[in-house]
Amino acid sequence: LIPQGSLQPAAAVANSLPQALILTAIVIGFALLAFIFILFLRAYQQLGTVDTEAMTDSESGSQDLTPAERPRP
Amino acid sequence: MNGWLVAPIIAPFAAAALALLGRRRPLFQHVSALVGAAIHLAAGGWLLYRVHHQGIAVLHVGSWPAPFGIALVADHLSALMVLITGVVYGAVVVYSRAEISADNRQRGYYPLLHILVGGISGAFLTGDLFNLYVWFEVMLMASFALLVLGRTRAQMKGGVTYVVINLFATLLFLTGLGLVYAMTGTLNMAHLHLKLRAVADPGQVAAVSMLFLTAFGIKAGLFPLFFWLPASYHTPPVAVSAIFSGLLTKVGVYALIRTFTLIFPFDNSGIRELVLAAAALTMITGVLGAAAQGDIRRILSFHIISQVGYMVLGLGLFTPLALAGAVFYLFHHIVVKANLFLISGLIRQHGGSFALDRSGGLYTRGLLALLFLIPAFSLAGFPPLSGFWAKMILIRASLDSGQFALAGVAAAVGLLTVYSMTKIWNEAFWKPMPTTENAIVHNRVSAWMTAPVVALVLLTVCIGLWPEPFVQLARTAAEELLDPMAYVYTVVGEMR
Numbered sequence: 001l002i003p004q005g006s007l008q009p010a011a012a013v014a015n016s017l018p019q020a021l022i023l024t025a026i027v028i029g030f031a032l033l034a035f036i037f038i039l040f041l042r043a044y045q046q047l048g049t050v051d052t053e054a055m056t057d058s059e060s061g062s063q064d065l066t067p068a069e070r071p072r073p
Numbered sequence: 074m075n076g077w078l079v080a081p082i083i084a085p086f087a088a089a090a091l092a093l094l095g096r097r098r099p100l101f102q103h104v105s106a107l108v109g110a111a112i113h114l115a116a117g118g119w120l121l122y123r124v125h126h127q128g129i130a131v132l133h134v135g136s137w138p139a140p141f142g143i144a145l146v147a148d149h150l151s152a153l154m155v156l157i158t159g160v161v162y163g164a165v166v167v168y169s170r171a172e173i174s175a176d177n178r179q180r181g182y183y184p185l186l187h188i189l190v191g192g193i194s195g196a197f198l199t200g201d202l203f204n205l206y207v208w209f210e211v212m213l214m215a216s217f218a219l220l221v222l223g224r225t226r227a228q229m230k231g232g233v234t235y236v237v238i239n240l241f242a243t244l245l246f247l248t249g250l251g252l253v254y255a256m257t258g259t260l261n262m263a264h265l266h267l268k269l270r271a272v273a274d275p276g277q278v279a280a281v282s283m284l285f286l287t288a289f290g291i292k293a294g295l296f297p298l299f300f301w302l303p304a305s306y307h308t309p310p311v312a313v314s315a316i317f318s319g320l321l322t323k324v325g326v327y328a329l330i331r332t333f334t335l336i337f338p339f340d341n342s343g344i345r346e347l348v349l350a351a352a353a354l355t356m357i358t359g360v361l362g363a364a365a366q367g368d369i370r371r372i373l374s375f376h377i378i379s380q381v382g383y384m385v386l387g388l389g390l391f392t393p394l395a396l397a398g399a400v401f402y403l404f405h406h407i408v409v410k411a412n413l414f415l416i417s418g419l420i421r422q423h424g425g426s427f428a429l430d431r432s433g434g435l436y437t438r439g440l441l442a443l444l445f446l447i448p449a450f451s452l453a454g455f456p457p458l459s460g461f462w463a464k465m466i467l468i469r470a471s472l473d474s475g476q477f478a479l480a481g482v483a484a485a486v487g488l489l490t491v492y493s494m495t496k497i498w499n500e501a502f503w504k505p506m507p508t509t510e511n512a513i514v515h516n517r518v519s520a521w522m523t524a525p526v527v528a529l530v531l532l533t534v535c536i537g538l539w540p541e542p543f544v545q546l547a548r549t550a551a552e553e554l555l556d557p558m559a560y561v562y563t564v565v566g567e568m569r
Contacts, residue, residue, distance in 0.1 A: 018254065021203055025247055028210045032243075035217060036236055042221075043229040050233070 078132040078145045080116035081155045081194040089187035102183045110166040114159035121152040129563045139565045140261035146200035149550035154197040161319045161411045162190045164525035169312045171519035189215035202260040219313045231305030238301040242291035249284035263564035265336045282337040293325030296354040299378045307370035311418030319411030326384050334554040349389035353482045356382030360489040369417045369427045396551035398466035405459040409448045412529035422518045429500035436502045447530050449494040454487040459536035
């Protein structure tokens, strides 16, 4: 690409760095989207809705020790 | 070559690989986690020692000189953050042994935890803006999965909120990144420091820095952007919420400090005033939100927000003392907050519940009461505990720069913090147990859960009784932040 003995390419060349960056961002974005779709699917199956206003469980849900976690007397 | 700079990143990833290999062997997983955490902690200590004695260290990955390759840079702030990450990492790994259920372990709890810590360490060490984005993603993916690992309804709800808002923040970050690259043609933070000064239109730079402020503000839980935090942090297992509360929002604070000292140093664009206002409102709304809650972990989540306000206050004041206060606050807060979350797990083990109206009578557990009181008072800023020094430095700094209103807010928020801590104390410890059905469970609490709490409490007491070396480190860090030429010179060298 760069002729012998010169420091710059002879013709105008596209900067390859943004391409590498965009490719990285695409890969990451794809992985994120895949995760999000599965998460939404599970949330829909479990909660029956994907409307965050209608999901109220995190406020009311009890996280007390379950009977199995309690020691037997 | 400063090859050892990658150690705090490699160690957790190696541990993650081992944990994946030994998926069916809990003991092997736990031992490898302990070894990984120990190496990480040692590497963090070594890093701080080296940086303190030999100055800022830089590693050009793959020997590509800056600004072409990715540089890993450790200054005092980075080294301190990596070290404290190691402390919390170790505590959480030990705690996990007893707290994480076999189900969660089967679903890959350990590999995810290691990857999370690897991402956090990478974010603290990187000197490249795009690389910071990548580490953020590594960290976020691991945290998403950890958050919904238990697959309960509450976790699904918290998870959806958390994932969506973080995805949005990431996109803002990426947009800002693209614009910065378009303006300057570089992504190396030190190089950006030089290049952005030369950009002709200061309005453009200010607009882009707002994108960064919003993106990192969401991650840090700044005033109008924090609602995702109390919606999600109380849902995962205690060990997970401890590491989230200790480290994740603080990565956002770290990124804010780094961005607004090195890349976009405050000038007269009005962003500093905006940051100060956001800091004050963050402190107030956080502490008021906490007062209205009835679940220990939700109270603590709201307190994360109000405490983040203090750190950002230090950044906004932008004096050497204020930045030193912010760094000291970060350090103190990570230890105390992670510890309080771990203690909430102990409270649940003893009393059966996180909900204050369903617990009580824990004053009979003398050790637990003492273990709770020390970090709780430290959080509220009682002398001579670590929080007192942190708050004192920041209030002093605001008085010095003539911001009397901000000093007043900081002091008042400290007082309101006492109110919340007293509330937990009154409800969970002092009042008698409400129902017979929950009646004093004589649960044996595993030493795996108590030991890290005791260690972190001792660390809090140490910082409180001998604050001098820590304040000194914070001051050095603040000097480096305010005068970034040493950083810039170390990274890009003569290349100007």
